[in-house]
Amino acid sequence: MMRTLRVLYHQVGFDLLIFRRNPASTFFTIVFPLIFLFVFVGVFGNQELTNGTPVANVYVAGLLALQIVSATTMNLAITTTMRREGGMLKRVRGTPLAPWVFLMAQAVGAFVIALAAAILMNLAGWLVFGVNVVPETLVSLGITILIGSASFSMLGLALSIIIPSQNAAPAIANAILLPLYFISGVFIPDEQIPGWISDLAGFFPIKHLASALFESYDPFASGMPWPATEWLVIATWGLFAAALVLRFFRWNPRS
Amino acid sequence: MRYGDVQAVDNLTMHVAEGEIVAFLGPNGAGKTTTVEILEGYRMRTSGSVSVLGQDPASAPRSWYERIGIVLQESNPYPELTAMEAVRMQGHYYADSQRQPEEIIELVGLTEQAATRTRRLSGGQQRRLDLAMALVGDPDLVFLDEPTTGFDPKSRRHAWDMIESLRQLGKTVLLTTHYMDEAQHLADRIVVIAAGKVVAEGTAEALADQVHATPSIRWVAQNDDPVPPEQLGWTRNGSQFTIATKETTTVTHALTTWAVEQDLTLENLTISHPTLEDVYLALTSSAEHELSAADAKETR
Numbered sequence: 272m273m274r275t276l277r278v279l280y281h282q283v284g285f286d287l288l289i290f291r292r293n294p295a296s297t298f299f300t301i302v303f304p305l306i307f308l309f310v311f312v313g314v315f316g317n318q319e320l321t322n323g324t325p326v327a328n329v330y331v332a333g334l335l336a337l338q339i340v341s342a343t344t345m346n347l348a349i350t351t352t353m354r355r356e357g358g359m360l361k362r363v364r365g366t367p368l369a370p371w372v373f374l375m376a377q378a379v380g381a382f383v384i385a386l387a388a389a390i391l392m393n394l395a396g397w398l399v400f401g402v403n404v405v406p407e408t409l410v411s412l413g414i415t416i417l418i419g420s421a422s423f424s425m426l427g428l429a430l431s432i433i434i435p436s437q438n439a440a441p442a443i444a445n446a447i448l449l450p451l452y453f454i455s456g457v458f459i460p461d462e463q464i465p466g467w468i469s470d471l472a473g474f475f476p477i478k479h480l481a482s483a484l485f486e487s488y489d490p491f492a493s494g495m496p497w498p499a500t501e502w503l504v505i506a507t508w509g510l511f512a513a514a515l516v517l518r519f520f521r522w523n524p525r526s
Numbered sequence: 527m528r529y530g531d532v533q534a535v536d537n538l539t540m541h542v543a544e545g546e547i548v549a550f551l552g553p554n555g556a557g558k559t560t561t562v563e564i565l566e567g568y569r570m571r572t573s574g575s576v577s578v579l580g581q582d583p584a585s586a587p588r589s590w591y592e593r594i595g596i597v598l599q600e601s602n603p604y605p606e607l608t609a610m611e612a613v614r615m616q617g618h619y620y621a622d623s624q625r626q627p628e629e630i631i632e633l634v635g636l637t638e639q640a641a642t643r644t645r646r647l648s649g650g651q652q653r654r655l656d657l658a659m660a661l662v663g664d665p666d667l668v669f670l671d672e673p674t675t676g677f678d679p680k681s682r683r684h685a686w687d688m689i690e691s692l693r694q695l696g697k698t699v700l701l702t703t704h705y706m707d708e709a710q711h712l713a714d715r716i717v718v719i720a721a722g723k724v725v726a727e728g729t730a731e732a733l734a735d736q737v738h739a740t741p742s743i744r745w746v747a748q749n750d751d752p753v754p755p756e757q758l759g760w761t762r763n764g765s766q767f768t769i770a771t772k773e774t775t776t777v778t779h780a781l782t783t784w785a786v787e788q789d790l791t792l793e794n795l796t797i798s799h800p801t802l803e804d805v806y807l808a809l810t811s812s813a814e815h816e817l818s819a820a821d822a823k824e825t826r
Contacts, residue, residue: 274621281618285611292606358601365566365596366663367588368619523568524600 275372282376283383290346290384300341301388304334305395307458312400320462324490331396332485333457338388339419340452340477343381345444347427351377352440355431360522370522378424385420396488408487411496415483418502422476422509429512432519436526448477456481476508535561536722537574544666547692547699549713551706553810557722558702559599562671565700566596579667592620595665595697597656599672603644609651610640613658620663627662634658634688650681657688668692670701674708686711706806720810734805741799743769743778745792754784 290296311334312327319325354360363373389412396402404412430447434440452458454468455478461469472478479501486496535557542548550558563569564576567583567590576583581590603612613627631640634654639647644655653673660668673689674682689712692699703709709716710730718726718733726733746765747753754760758781760769771777774797785792800808 278618281615285607285615288611289604289606358598359604361568361598362596362601362659363619364568365591365594365598366616366619367591367621369588 275369278368279372279376279379282373283380286376286380287383289350290380296346296349300338300346300384301391304338304341304388304392307337308334308392308395309399311458317400320460322462322491325400325402326460327396327400327402328488328490329456329460329485331392331400331402332488333460333481335389335392335484336419336455336477336481337452337457338392339385339416339480340423340448342385342388343378343420343423344427344430345448346384347377347381347424348430348434348444349440351428351431352434353437355521356437356524356526358524361524364522374428374516374520377428378421381424381427382417382420385416389416402488403490405487407495411498412484412487414502415480415487415498418505418509419480419483422505422512423480425509425512425516426476428520429515432515432521451475451477454478456485476505479504535564535571538719538722538724540717540724540727542698542700544698545696547689547701547712547714549709549716550700550702550719551704551709551716551806552702552719553704556719556810558704558719559671560722561719562669562700562702566594566669567591589621592622592663593666595660595663595668597653597660597668597670597673599675601656603647603652603655603659605643605645608641608643609636609647609655609658612644612655613662616659617662625662625664630658630662633661633691635684648681650677650684653677653681653685654688665697667698667700670699672702672704674703674705682708706801706803710802718806718809725809725812730802733809734800734802740770740772741774741797743771743774743781743795743797745795747793751790752788754781758784 308327308330311330315326317325317327320329351360360373364370393402393404397404430444431440434443451472454464454472455461455475456464456469456472457477461478461482464472469478483498483501483505486492486498489496538557538561540548550562552558560569564571565578565583567586570584578586579590579593581587583590603609604615607615610627610631613630617625617627628640631637634657636647636651636654636658639651644652647655657670657673670689674685677685686708689699689701701712713730715729716727716733717724745767747767749765753762754767758769758777759771760767762768769777769781778797782792
């Protein structure tokens with residue numbers, strides 16, 4: 272048990288090192304969402320929505336969702352496909368390392384990245400746009416990031432199953448995620464999205480992630496938010512993805 | 527081992543003793559990688575029995591891999607890591623790896639490149655890194671799947687020296703190759719495989735004896751040259767004449783005497799003994815012929 276934890280710790284360390292040294296993933300996960308925040312709120316102005324919520328509060332939550340999905344689903348779908356096609360996964364299978372420890376490390380690493388991104392997003396929202404992070408909402412925020420990271424990591428690993436090659440990975444991941452970002456209240460506040468599209472988005476997990484996160488930034492709410500329904504939907508998607516991974520995950524290159 | 531209708535490996539029997547270096551030699555598609563991947567636990571066999579280090583690879587526990595090092599035919603290193611980091615990361619996968627990453631890096635001759643990102647290593651250096659990663663767990667048994675395919679002659683020599691050094695470390699090595707000279711240079715024993723079957727097995731010398739090696743005398747004739755006497759037993763392919771004979775001295779004497787009498791020059795006159803390469807080609811091509819003949823019979 273201690274040994275497994277030690278191996279996990281080392282593997283997470285190497286995975287984070289690999290992430291740090293990959294400028295593309297660092298940029299799209301950490302910097303890009305911050306740029307969006309400054310463009311959406313800074314350039315277009317911090318107006319209030321019809322219900323009186325400052326648009327900055329909505330965007331901090333929405334772009335936090337973008338960071339989490341990017342750190343987990345997007346990164347894992349691409350790196351896992353690359354590692355599979357490059358024979359790295361096959362090589363790991365030929366060592367004493369338990370395969371689940373290797374996959375677990377990927378998810379833990381993605382969680383650490385999502386957490387770091389969340390801290391930066393909160394700092395930027397607070398310092399530049401005065402988006403209050405109320406201490407009593409932090410526990411709820413932490414639970415959402417934890418459930419979200421775990422579930423969206425599984426979705427990333429599951430996505431790699433259907434991606435045939437390294438070149439196709441970013442294209443396929445973006446083709447699935449970008450439309451979902453647009454309809455899920457990440458780029459456009461939910462109240463400006465037509466009802467039926469919003470209902471459609473409600474079937475997928477990103478919208479639930481964004482609205483669970485928003486509860487921590489809702490200026491009219493008080494006390495600790497407890498978005499149990501959102502957590503349940505996200506976790507259900509995560510379990511569904513985990514089942515797919517258990518059944519169909521590929522370690523050997525396709526080509 | 528079957529893939530659909532194709533029997534990739536058929537009734538293949540072999541044995542590798544401890545401390546031995548055995549080369550698994552055969553043309554592409556002969557079933558080398560399939561066989562090795564069954565031994566490595568990557569593939570399930572459809573029938574037969576396999577024991578590697580006392581375990582059936584199909585059901586061996588993870589700890590079985592503590593004693594095994596695998597160099598895959600194709601595997602990239604992590605481009606973001608340095609050579610040393612790649613070896614160190616791999617080292618963490620082994621519970622009781624007694625070898626220091628520095629020591630392994632030195633063994634494969636990458637000390638100067640230890641701090642270089644793996645994507646900047648040359649092809650040969652990346653292959654050496656593959657070997658380093660396979661050795662960091664201090665395995666007893668090392669699988670090398672086509673360790674020098676695509677190498678230039680210099681890198682090949684270097685790789686050979688490294689594989690030789692595994693012998694000094696007392697490792698058991700099973701390597702696959704489609705180069706006869708590689709098998710001859712490295713292996714204590716060569717197992718020749720074609721169309722999923724063992725067609726010959728033994729030391730390089732024993733293999734050469736297995737085919738009745740008949741030397742041949744060759745030369746090139748001009749169009750209007752007279753043909754040599756029938757009793758020399760020549761065959762002709764265009765302007766190329768060949769006499770296959772064990773009596774090279776007598777036949778050469780007869781041939782040259784005739785040529786001098788006719789006032790002819792025998793262009794490119796050579797006497798050659800079949801190389802191991804010829805032996806290997808003869809062995810594998812006859813096995814493939816038999817297979818396609820058998821196939822033809824089946825379809826009829």
